[in-house]
Amino acid sequence: MYSVKDEIRILGFDDGPFKPRSSQKVLVVGVVHRGGKFFDGIMRTWVTCDGLDATKKINNMVDESKHKEEVQVLMFKGITIAGFNMIDIKELYKKTGKPVIVVMRKKPDIEEFKDAIKNFNNSEKRLDFIRNAGKIYKVKIKKNKSIYYQFIGLEKSEVEKIIKLSSTRSLIPEPLRVAHLIASAMVGGESRGRA
Amino acid sequence: MYSVKDEIRILGFDDGPFKPRSSQKVLVVGVVHRGGKFFDGIMRTWVTCDGLDATKKINNMVDESKHKEEVQVLMFKGITIAGFNMIDIKELYKKTGKPVIVVMRKKPDIEEFKDAIKNFNNSEKRLDFIRNAGKIYKVKIKKNKSIYYQFIGLEKSEVEKIIKLSSTRSLIPEPLRVAHLIASAMVGGESRGRA
Numbered sequence: 001m002y003s004v005k006d007e008i009r010i011l012g013f014d015d016g017p018f019k020p021r022s023s024q025k026v027l028v029v030g031v032v033h034r035g036g037k038f039f040d041g042i043m044r045t046w047v048t049c050d051g052l053d054a055t056k057k058i059n060n061m062v063d064e065s066k067h068k069e070e071v072q073v074l075m076f077k078g079i080t081i082a083g084f085n086m087i088d089i090k091e092l093y094k095k096t097g098k099p100v101i102v103v104m105r106k107k108p109d110i111e112e113f114k115d116a117i118k119n120f121n122n123s124e125k126r127l128d129f130i131r132n133a134g135k136i137y138k139v140k141i142k143k144n145k146s147i148y149y150q151f152i153g154l155e156k157s158e159v160e161k162i163i164k165l166s167s168t169r170s171l172i173p174e175p176l177r178v179a180h181l182i183a184s185a186m187v188g189g190e191s192r193g194r195a
Numbered sequence: 196m197y198s199v200k201d202e203i204r205i206l207g208f209d210d211g212p213f214k215p216r217s218s219q220k221v222l223v224v225g226v227v228h229r230g231g232k233f234f235d236g237i238m239r240t241w242v243t244c245d246g247l248d249a250t251k252k253i254n255n256m257v258d259e260s261k262h263k264e265e266v267q268v269l270m271f272k273g274i275t276i277a278g279f280n281m282i283d284i285k286e287l288y289k290k291t292g293k294p295v296i297v298v299m300r301k302k303p304d305i306e307e308f309k310d311a312i313k314n315f316n317n318s319e320k321r322l323d324f325i326r327n328a329g330k331i332y333k334v335k336i337k338k339n340k341s342i343y344y345q346f347i348g349l350e351k352s353e354v355e356k357i358i359k360l361s362s363t364r365s366l367i368p369e370p371l372r373v374a375h376l377i378a379s380a381m382v383g384g385e386s387r388g389r390a
Contacts, residue, residue, distance in 0.1 A: 038364055039234055039373050042380040169233055178234050185237040186381050 004161045007034040011067065011098075012075040012175025013058065015047075015082050016187035024049050026082035028058065029183040032067045033175035036168030041067050042182065047082045052122055054085040059095045073154070073162060074100045077176050078108070079133045084120050089152050090132035099153030102133060103163060103172060107148050110136075141167050199356045202229040206262065206293075207270040207370025208253065210242075210277045211382035219244050221277035223253065224378040227262045228370035231363030236262050237377065242277045247317055249280040254290045268349070268357060269295045272371050273303070274328045279315050284347050285327035294348030297328060298358060298367060302343050305331075336362050 009032055016027035025046040032041035045061040047054040062068055079087045079102055089100040110130065117126045133150045139160045140146045147167075151159045166173035204227055211222035220241040227236035240256040242249040257263060274282045274297055284295040305325065312321045328345045334355045335341045342362075346354045361368035 038369075039376070042377055044380060174233075181234070182237055182377060185239060 004158050004165070005035070006165060007037060008162060008165075009034060009040065009067070009070050009072050010075050010162065010166055010173065010175045011062065011071045011073070012173060012179045013081065014077060014176060014179035014183045016183040018049050018082060018187075020049070020083055022049050023051070026085075027183055027187055028054070028061075028081060029179045029186065030058070030061060030065075031175045031179040031182065032071060033166070033173075033178060035162075036166040036174045039178060043067070044186075047085050049085065050083040050120060051085050052125065054081050055088045055091050055095075058087065059092055062096050062098070071098060074098050075166075075173060075175055076100070076102045077172065077180075078102060078104050079129060079150070084117065084126075086126055086129045088129045088132055089134075089150070093152045100151065101154070101159055101162060102150040103176065104136075104148040105172070107136060107138070139163055141171055145171055147171060199353050199360070200230070201360060202232060203267050203357060203360075204229060204235065204262070204265050205268050205270050205357065205361055205368065205370045206257065206266045207368060207374050208276070209272060209371060209374035209378045211378040213244050213277060213382075215244070215278055217244050218246070221280075222378055222382055223249070223256075223276060224374045224381065225253070225256060225260075226370045226374040226377065227266060228361070228368075228373060230357075231361040231369045234373060238262070239381075242280050244280065245278040245315060246280050247320065249276050250283045250286050250290075253282065254287055257291050257293070266293060269293050270368060270370055271295070271297045272367065272375075273297060273299050274324060274345070279312065279321075281321055281324045283324045283327055284329075284345070288347045295346065296349070296354055296357060297345040298371065299331075299343040300367065302331060302333070334358055336366055340366055342366060 011030050011032050013030050018026040026049050028045050028047055030043045034040050043061055043065050045057045047057045093100050117123050136148050136150055138146050138148050170177050206225050206227050208225050213221040221244050223240050223242055225238045229235050238256055238260050240252045242252045288295050312318050331343050331345055333341050333343050365372050
């Protein structure tokens, strides 16, 4: 794709707090961050708790954004958002043309996850989304500290470089840390705890 | 007070977009930023367009914040917010115990401002707020680029150091740049332009 620069523009997403299993609209905040360095912009949308509209809503938000051209990669914390709403990273990559990186603090138990999904509507589609997210890899960020990731549209080495260069202030990339703080505050009034 | 450190925690405020002269509630976002370096937290409140509740509302927000103890200085872009709502920095300093810095891109025309204020209720109180903001100073940030400021609770040299060290990405301090982007996006859907 491109050579990974320190100030690569990453668009990282997180959801605000919500009542589980409520079908309510949940705030999703997207933060444009220059690598691990600084805040460059922000956008928002709403997705349905436990619904399946996240991929489409996020694609629309990116598509309408003034940051669209400059953003080089999309980043999520896990493929679920707003409860069991799920991101189809393959579809999102196809639609936006932007590579997608998914990071996870812990290795997810896919079998347990698949079991949980059977309780939701469109469970076949949801299982597709899990497959589309691809293999789970592990990368060491700091000594003794690793995180897990999935991706599409990049080389593995590029993904690891992006994760490492953007995790400057904590154990997750800055766009995700900041998106979490903002999404929490905009619903709850103030950011609570760390991402 | 304290020696000014590079990662001094500054709480910078900005308002979201609103309909002028509407008496509507206007979003005010406060961003905790470590000097000019990175985003550390966020809080929000609402104040009345053209009202006089900003000082109290902002004091309450700071008082209830988990960031209260660690924040070392408050920062505003001008003493008006949400139209002609105004910050009494003397009162805010007294209440919060935090020094306050007000920065302005251009030197305000105080006589013109005083004339405008005569059209609002409590104009005597508003004139007091202007007096309480103190003398306007000028500081050069980059070659050929200066901004203006007022302050309370610090030495002039400390104020200039804080303004300079926090203006890393543009001609205004980072907490104000970022607060502007977030406040705009949370009302309008996406951040528009630069602070």
